[in-house]
Amino acid sequence: MCSHYEAPTPSQLSDAFGIEVDPQGKLDLWPGYIGPFLRRSEHEFGEEGEGAPLELLSGSFGLIPGWSKDTKIARRTYNARSETVAEKPSFRNAWRRAQHCLVVASAIYEPDWRTGKAVPTRIARADGEVMCIAGLWEQWRDPGTQQILLSYTMLTVNADSHAFMSNYHKPQDEKRMVVILPRGLYRDWLEAPVEESASFMARYPADRLAVVPKTSS
Template structure:
């Protein structure tokens, strides 16, 4: 599970996705914080053509379903287990509607318990590129003000047999990892229908991940 990650710089985000520079506040993100996510563009011009294939939006790290009374639920919905995402009330609507997004991350943080105590460890791609984490997005309307707030969650899979990620979290706990997409699958994930979503739930190669300072 990933509850702490580092957003990329606006310049790296813009370069990776071919979008205009994106204004980002905090780069060090925890559940409930506001961070960037990328989805298929919904903007169209007067001729009906899409202006950009993707767009970056700000949202809460932690998915807030439309039926939630407030935003506190984001503290518990920052990760969605791919095995049960279609069934859980908080996630099933976004999954059924294929509201796919990519959460850009310069690095993720996981606890290393091999010394007997939790040591927060920064993990990044070995090639220095940003991680494109598969996620789901949602929008929530504040019942008091009527304002719209976007939110997102990271999809996770089992990592008990992953040569790298099995070293993290408590020894007795199931090992989990976020779904990191190869760059060549970004477009495919964003446009995939719900019936194909599970095909993207794969482990990222261990030799492409490393502890980073």
């Protein structure tokens, strides 16, 4: 499970996706904070033979379903278990509509309990590239102001036997990890129909992840 991660800088996003990015808010993100995510553009079309271009949007880290009375639910919906996402009331609408997105991160944080105490550990791709985590997006209308707020969640899979991620979280707890997608599957995930969504719920190879200390800016 992941409740804390770093969003990429505008220059990292521009380098990775060729998208011009305006200066953004917080890069250190927790549930309920506003962060960036990518989805297929709903308003533009690519050249002949190409899919719709990607659009970078901002939303709440933590999915807010349309029926929610307020945004507090985001504190509990930042991760969605792939095994139950199709049935859980908070997520099933976004899953059944295949509202897929890419949650972009430069690193995620997980607690390492091997010393007997929780040590926040910064985990990134070993090659230094931006992480793209399979996610779902949703939109919510504020009942008071009628303003629309976008939100997103990260999908997770079991990691009990994963050579890298099984080292994190309490020893007695089930080990989970977010679904990090390889670059070749980014557009496939964004364009996949609901019937194919479950096929993307795979564990990222252990040798492609690394503990990377945060560098001072």
